[in-house]
Amino acid sequence: MIGSRYRKHDILGFEERIDPASTALIIIDVQNDFALPQGVCGLVGDDISPVAPMIDRLKVLIAAARRANLLIIFMRTIYDDVVLSPTLAEQYARRGYPNSICLTGSHGAEFVEGIDPREAPNEIVLTKHRYSAFWGSAIDLFLRTNGIRSLVLAGVATEVCVESTARDAFFRDYQVVVPADCVGCYSEDRQKASLAVLARSFGILAPSADIIAAWQKLGNGPRNWQPESRAQRQLRTLGRKVDPEHTALLLVTGRSVVSPGASPAGIQDLAGHARRAGCFVVHAWPAASARQEDPTTGLEIVPCEGEQIVRYHRASAFADTQLEILLRSNCIRTLIVAGSETNIAVESTVREAFDRDYYAIVPEDCVHAPLSEHDLHASSLTTMRRHFADVIGSTRIRSSWAHAE
Numbered sequence: 557m558i559g560s561r562y563r564k565h566d567i568l569g570f571e572e573r574i575d576p577a578s579t580a581l582i583i584i585d586v587q588n589d590f591a592l593p594q595g596v597c598g599l600v601g602d603d604i605s606p607v608a609p610m611i612d613r614l615k616v617l618i619a620a621a622r623r624a625n626l627l628i629i630f631m632r633t634i635y636d637d638v639v640l641s642p643t644l645a646e647q648y649a650r651r652g653y654p655n656s657i658c659l660t661g662s663h664g665a666e667f668v669e670g671i672d673p674r675e676a677p678n679e680i681v682l683t684k685h686r687y688s689a690f691w692g693s694a695i696d697l698f699l700r701t702n703g704i705r706s707l708v709l710a711g712v713a714t715e716v717c718v719e720s721t722a723r724d725a726f727f728r729d730y731q732v733v734v735p736a737d738c739v740g741c742y743s744e745d746r747q748k749a750s751l752a753v754l755a756r757s758f759g760i761l762a763p764s765a766d767i768i769a770a771w772q773k774l775g776n777g778p779r780n781w782q783p784e785s786r787a788q789r790q791l792r793t794l795g796r797k798v799d800p801e802h803t804a805l806l807l808v809t810g811r812s813v814v815s816p817g818a819s820p821a822g823i824q825d826l827a828g829h830a831r832r833a834g835c836f837v838v839h840a841w842p843a844a845s846a847r848q849e850d851p852t853t854g855l856e857i858v859p860c861e862g863e864q865i866v867r868y869h870r871a872s873a874f875a876d877t878q879l880e881i882l883l884r885s886n887c888i889r890t891l892i893v894a895g896s897e898t899n900i901a902v903e904s905t906v907r908e909a910f911d912r913d914y915y916a917i918v919p920e921d922c923v924h925a926p927l928s929e930h931d932l933h934a935s936s937l938t939t940m941r942r943h944f945a946d947v948i949g950s951t952r953i954r955s956s957w958a959h960a961e
Contacts, residue, residue: 564885570762571770573706573731578780580627580704581618584689584711584718586611586671587632589657589664591712596657596664602742607712610740614710615670617738617764622674624771627702627781630673630681631689633658633717634665639685639692678781688720696728700913703780703789706731708767709759710738715750722758729884732759735767794946797890797915798956804836804888808873808895808902810924811842823894823922826950833957836886837863840873840901871904880912890915892953893945894922899929899936906945916945919953 573579589595591607598604621628635644635656648656658665673679684693699707707730709722718739722732734754741747755761778785791797807827830837839859859865866877873879883891891914893906902923909916918940925933941947 564887568731570760570766571774573760574708574733574767574770575706576624576626576771576774576776577778577785578704579706579708579733580629580699580702581621581708581710582689582695582721583614583618583628583630583671584709584721585631585633585713586614586668586711587658587664588666588668589662591668596653597742599654600652604742606742606744606747607740610712610738611668611671613764614738617708617710617735617768618671620768620771621708624774625678625776625779626771627698627704627779628673628679629695629698630667630671630679631693631695631711631721632665632667632681632683634660634683634685636660644686678779686720687717688724689717690721690724690728697913699730701786703785704730706733708733708735710735710764712739713741714739715741715746719750719754719758722754726758733767734759734761735764736761738764791889791915794948794952795956797917797946798892798953799890800830800834800957802887802889803830803892804838804883804886804890805830805892805894806838806840806873806879806905808840808893808905809842810896810901811844820924822919822950826892826894826919826922826954829954829957830892831860835892835957836882836888838866838879838882839863840866840868840877840879840895840905843867843869868901871900872908873901873905874908874912883914888914890917892917892919894919894950896924897929897933898923898925899932900925903936903940903944906940910944916940917953918945918947919950920947922950 590597591604591611592598593604618628635658637656640656645656673681680698682689682693682695682698684691686692689695707725709718709725709732711718718734722734725732734751736751741750751761780786797803805827807823827837837860864882866873866879866882868877869875891909893902893909893916895902902918906916906918918937920937937947
């Protein structure tokens with residue numbers, strides 16, 4: 557859970573689940589092409605009659621979210637030709653859509669009257685080009701930046717864009733709440749089926765009145781999206797950054813031979829301190845290597861019981877691996893990266909960790925590179941220190957853990 561104490565096996569109460577401080581209301585595709593009789597869906601024969609009463613209820617929910625000072629994100633779909641894939645174009649052709657749907661600048665792409673966002677720091681408009689709001693948009697960035705852990709999803713169509721967004725939100729470890737009376741589609745059967753799937757596997761359903769009542773009961777207070785709250789969540793000291801409760805040590809095994817004078821003993825020592833302090837430890841091995849021996853040093857790197865192994869296929873240990881899932885699942889905020897090679901696997905992983913909003917730390921005496929790349933090793937440390945990570949001696953990290961061992 558973002559910004560909260562690690563409680564993997566807790567079952568949240570309803571009020572805690574929709575706490576206004578850490579909840580965002582996501583309005584999905586309430587646009588004229590989906591909701592009005594003269595919109596594309598109405599013109600091709602979809603029964604849009606359930607949508608209008610749903611929108612009336614949604615307006616009440618939005619007003620309540622504004623009173624509660626929630627973060628509100630308005631998602632709009634744009635399906636211009638430049639972002640229309642062959643599979644999606646075929647889907648729309650089979651439905652009889654004339655020249656796609658929700659085109660830039662068209663009346664059909666505009667939000668339905670009364671759903672328009674306001675000029676406010678907590679109201680955001682984002683554009684998507686697929687059913688799920690998480691595909692090709694910056695929504696996840698906005699949510700994690702603002703300390704959001706729960707999403708209230710409303711809009712159209714229930715079994716398509718709402719459900720697709722709910723599934724992806726769940727897969728990204730957000731709590732999902734669906735106000736069943738504030739989502740709509742063009743078929744009662746599809747509506748019931750989708751709500752049943754959502755309630756069983758991806759979140760909870762609740763009447764919008766219950767959500768509104770809970771927000772009113774909880775009252776106003778600090779919200780995670782507010783600058784003051786974001787500042788309070790920042791980890792400003794080394795001790796807070798490397799708190800074992802939210803810190804992982806990533807031991808990267810490179811593909812080439814490092815300088816003969818480079819000693820891996822420091823890495824082993826750092827790993828031992830991390831284990832005793834209770835840090836989460838992950839080993840990143842090249843996918844092509846079937847050995848538990850580090851080809852950079854000849855030293856065996858043997859994971860302890862419970863430590864995870866990630867097989868990486870590119871320069872970064874994040875690229876097409878389970879690393880992100882492991883870190884999110886264990887509420888990691890800080891990633892300490894040690895191993896080899898400094899200017900390739902280590903730096904690539906650190907850059908991506910930074911862009912994914914982890915605190916990155918590089919123990920400069922615990923990363924190595926081949927002798928022929930000594931200048932690149934030094935340059936890499938300089939670049940990481942300047943832009944992406946705290947580059948410090950491992951002694952400082954071990955000292956911060958001393959009280960936890």
